[in-house]
Amino acid sequence: MARIELTVDGAQVSDDVEPRMLLVQYLREKLGKTGTVIGCDTSNCGACTVHLDGRSVKSCNVLAVQANGHEVTTIEGLAEPGSLHAMQEAFHECHALQCGFCTPGMIMQSVDLLNDNPNPSEDEIRNGLEGNLCRCTGYHNIVRAVQAAAAAGATTAQPAAEKVEA
Amino acid sequence: MIPAKFDYLAATSVEEALSALSQSDDAKVIAGGQSLLPVLRMRLNAPDLLVDIGGIDTLKEIRDDGDSIVIGAMAPYYEILANDAVKNSLGLLHKAISEVADPQIRHRGTLGGALVHADPAGDCGAPVLALDGELVIAGQGGERTVAAVDFFEDLFTTAVGEDELLTHIRIPKYDGWGSNYQKFVRVAHQWPIVAVGAAVKTDGGTISEARIGLVNMGSTALRARATEQALVGREATVDGVREACDLAAEGANPPSDLNGDADYRRHLATVLTRRAVLAAAGG
Ligand code: FES
Ligand code: FES
Numbered sequence: 001m002a003r004i005e006l007t008v009d010g011a012q013v014s015d016d017v018e019p020r021m022l023l024v025q026y027l028r029e030k031l032g033k034t035g036t037v038i039g040c041d042t043s044n045c046g047a048c049t050v051h052l053d054g055r056s057v058k059s060c061n062v063l064a065v066q067a068n069g070h071e072v073t074t075i076e077g078l079a080e081p082g083s084l085h086a087m088q089e090a091f092h093e094c095h096a097l098q099c100g101f102c103t104p105g106m107i108m109q110s111v112d113l114l115n116d117n118p119n120p121s122e123d124e125i126r127n128g129l130e131g132n133l134c135r136c137t138g139y140h141n142i143v144r145a146v147q148a149a150a151a152a153g154a155t156t157a158q159p160a161a162e163k164v165e166a
Numbered sequence: 167m168i169p170a171k172f173d174y175l176a177a178t179s180v181e182e183a184l185s186a187l188s189q190s191d192d193a194k195v196i197a198g199g200q201s202l203l204p205v206l207r208m209r210l211n212a213p214d215l216l217v218d219i220g221g222i223d224t225l226k227e228i229r230d231d232g233d234s235i236v237i238g239a240m241a242p243y244y245e246i247l248a249n250d251a252v253k254n255s256l257g258l259l260h261k262a263i264s265e266v267a268d269p270q271i272r273h274r275g276t277l278g279g280a281l282v283h284a285d286p287a288g289d290c291g292a293p294v295l296a297l298d299g300e301l302v303i304a305g306q307g308g309e310r311t312v313a314a315v316d317f318f319e320d321l322f323t324t325a326v327g328e329d330e331l332l333t334h335i336r337i338p339k340y341d342g343w344g345s346n347y348q349k350f351v352r353v354a355h356q357w358p359i360v361a362v363g364a365a366v367k368t369d370g371g372t373i374s375e376a377r378i379g380l381v382n383m384g385s386t387a388l389r390a391r392a393t394e395q396a397l398v399g400r401e402a403t404v405d406g407v408r409e410a411c412d413l414a415a416e417g418a419n420p421p422s423d424l425n426g427d428a429d430y431r432r433h434l435a436t437v438l439t440r441r442a443v444l445a446a447a448g449g
């Protein structure tokens with residue numbers, strides 16, 4: 001067992017974990033953060049994308065021990081409970097999901113993309129989402145959602161202020 | 167899929183990593199882990215000990231050293247891409263790295279890790295070879311420097327010994343050279359079926375020097391030396407370079423697989439070399 005201490009969605013956590021435990025397993029099984037999903041487990045699909053120190057990574061391709069001392073943000077920590085991040089809002093508005101399985105990873109990668117490049121072209125969006133697979137939408141509405149979020153000035157630091165009625 | 171059990175050491179210095187490596191018979195170094203973790207998860211390898219060098223900050227530096235650029239083995243692709251000296255003086259490497267996998271993997275993956283992994287289909291080996299890179303390898307007896315041409319020994323096999331650690335990559339600057347990287351894939355996010363990287367120096371429309379690296383054309387990264395020599399003095403036009411580029415696969419021993427047989431790859435290498443050379447010569 002190895003001792004790890006890290007920040008997940010703003011909260012300090014510490015645990016003893018097996019060195020072979022993947023970050024995605026740690027998030028889901030130890031912390032109950034099941035918003036982050038496993039789509040392929042071969043590091044292809046991007047469904048497990050989270051931010052590690054503010055940059056997107058595939059959490060099935062990182063060991064929990066490698067996150068020791070670092071800061072993780074999952075889809076669950078993107079906005080205050082009860083509110084949506086501007087990117088989540090844009091996915092909702094643009095109908096950028098059908099089954100929704102790829103969505104947590106798509107949104108985390110799209111936020112990263114705009115952090116790097118606040119005004120991407122359509123090509124840059126498609127390239128920037130190259131590591132995220134969607135079996136349903138055909139990607140068009142996902143691209144539109146990212147364009148809409150870019151137009152609204154979405155970044156990690158600006159969760160949408162508007163509350164969503166439950 | 168979960169890796170088999172292993173012990174784990176988060177090394178805080180090169181010395182600590184080397185001493186751990188020398189004390190274990192079956193240790194593996196993990197840098198960014200973007201190639202190693204899939205291997206461990208599929209249980210194609212199951213080392214007793216993983217030595218994590220991710221916490222050794224001295225291995226993350228990217229330094230302009232006058233005539234050359236020095237890249238630490240733990241520098242992630244993302245940081246290399248953001249570095250202006252790399253962009254300006256090592257255009258070919260910069261272009262190849264921008265084609266590695268996807269953004270998430272470029273955030274974690276490292277040039278050093280990819281070079282030691284030595285997958286002949288990896289994007290980075292051939293550019294480092296073509297640009298006459300040097301690899302600095304640390305062992306308990308001290309440091310040694312190996313030229314890229316002696317570094318890649320075979321499929322997934324390099325000059326780095328079991329008790330050693332690649333610490334830095336040093337590549338001479340190619341200021342004023344044009345470069346281009348042609349990666350041929352069927353779908354986005356695939357290993358190249360073949361890729362060709364070219365760095366070309368031109369003088370008034372005539373090629374004066376050329377470096378060509380071939381990806382996935384044999385058991386290691388390769389250099390198309392016959393083409394490099396034949397290009398000297400040629401006009402940078404389709405007809406001017408055609409004959410020289412037709413030699414691109416000379417001496418190569420490409421694999422045959424579902425994506426294409428060896429002859430197809432040889433043909434592809436000549437076509438991609440022509441495209442890469444012309445694009446590089448054009449700026
Ligand atoms: S589950 Fe991690 S990339 Fe698919
Ligand atoms: S919405 Fe179903 S996989 Fe993307």
